[in-house]
Amino acid sequence: MTASFIGAISANVAPSVERAALNKKGWKWIAREIERLDPNKDYDRIWELSTCYYLNDIIINIIYTTGIQCFTQPPEGSILLTLNHKGKSVERKQDRAIDTLQHFWKWFEFGPRHPDVADSIEYVNRTHAAMSAKLPGAFPSRDFIYTSCWTGCNYHRLRQEIGLKGYTENQKIAVHRYWTEMMKNFRGQEGYITDYPKSFDEMLKFMADYEAHPWPKVETGKELANALTEQFCERWFPWGFRWIGRQTILALQNKEIRDLMQMGDPNPIMMLLVRKGMATYVYFRENIWRDPKFSTPERARMKKIRPAFHGEPPKAKRTPDSTSACPFHSVLRS
Numbered sequence: 001m002t003a004s005f006i007g008a009i010s011a012n013v014a015p016s017v018e019r020a021a022l023n024k025k026g027w028k029w030i031a032r033e034i035e036r037l038d039p040n041k042d043y044d045r046i047w048e049l050s051t052c053y054y055l056n057d058i059i060i061n062i063i064y065t066t067g068i069q070c071f072t073q074p075p076e077g078s079i080l081l082t083l084n085h086k087g088k089s090v091e092r093k094q095d096r097a098i099d100t101l102q103h104f105w106k107w108f109e110f111g112p113r114h115p116d117v118a119d120s121i122e123y124v125n126r127t128h129a130a131m132s133a134k135l136p137g138a139f140p141s142r143d144f145i146y147t148s149c150w151t152g153c154n155y156h157r158l159r160q161e162i163g164l165k166g167y168t169e170n171q172k173i174a175v176h177r178y179w180t181e182m183m184k185n186f187r188g189q190e191g192y193i194t195d196y197p198k199s200f201d202e203m204l205k206f207m208a209d210y211e212a213h214p215w216p217k218v219e220t221g222k223e224l225a226n227a228l229t230e231q232f233c234e235r236w237f238p239w240g241f242r243w244i245g246r247q248t249i250l251a252l253q254n255k256e257i258r259d260l261m262q263m264g265d266p267n268p269i270m271m272l273l274v275r276k277g278m279a280t281y282v283y284f285r286e287n288i289w290r291d292p293k294f295s296t297p298e299r300a301r302m303k304k305i306r307p308a309f310h311g312e313p314p315k316a317k318r319t320p321d322s323t324s325a326c327p328f329h330s331v332l333r334s
Contacts, residue, residue: 044111119315
């Protein structure tokens with residue numbers, strides 16, 4: 001990357017590129033950097049290294065698809081997102097994915113201490129408040145905690161399921177610190193989230209307990225899960241090959257969720273191929289191929305036409321009313 005090209009990048013991108021250019025010597029530098037950093041202080045950088053440098057747009061779309069299917073285990077979630085077949089997740093599937101993934105990439109790259117992340121989360125808070133007015137009780141703190149635990153820990157759990165090593169101790173500490181800090185910005189129906197798991201292991205336990213709850217099967221769950229799977233297939237596979245996309249999601253989704261959402265099971269051969277294929281890709285990405293010098297969001301900003309997933313997410317400035325009830329308001333940035 002030449003100096004002239006870096007200089008052409010917009011001013012709001014430059015600090016990130018400058019920061020990302022540090023400590024990038026050698027063929028494999030990411031794992032070394034993760035272990036060098038202090039997870040109690042540099043948790044946001046460790047999370048960025050663990051996600052933005054290793055994950056690409058198709059993997060983050062898989063996380064979105066399987067994640068929303070998990071987040072809507074309580075029937076209120078799928079009822080709200082389908083809204084009699086007119087919800088954005090059903091009628092405008094690609095727009096819904098873009099909306100969410102723009103926020104995700106912003107959060108993953110910059111972390112809870114960045115003011116743009118706080119403003120992005122505030123927009124989400126207000127969106128949730130408006131949606132909650134349509135279905136009171138749809139956003140309990142319990143669901144926020146599960147969602148963040150799943151987003152933080154499920155990739156670790158999936159890695160172990162497909163035969164890879166899970167997160168290192170440094171990553172585990174950083175994941176817990178990162179999501180503890182992130183959740184201080186979120187508001188559920190009971191207010192700001194305060195009773196968060198005390199460790200990475202407690203996050204895993206919270207996930208297991210939540211998923212063991214006997215949630216009832218509802219038709220809106222089936223409808224939503226199918227729409228989410230269709231979004232992934234339509235975005236990444238041409239007509240005639242979308243069955244591969246469907247098999248990919250089925251193979252990477254937990255059986256308990258597949259049963260609850262009435263998704264069906266993957267073909268056994270495809271399940272083996274998908275899981276072995278993903279394990280091979282992740283292993284080569286992390287152990288064989290050269291580590292990238294720039295993250296996925298940075299590379300997206302360098303393109304002449306920025307991919308939709310990497311557009312700027314909508315933001316909202318917090319007001320005194322929106323922060324007055326927060327016991328952590330001193331750590332929130334205006």
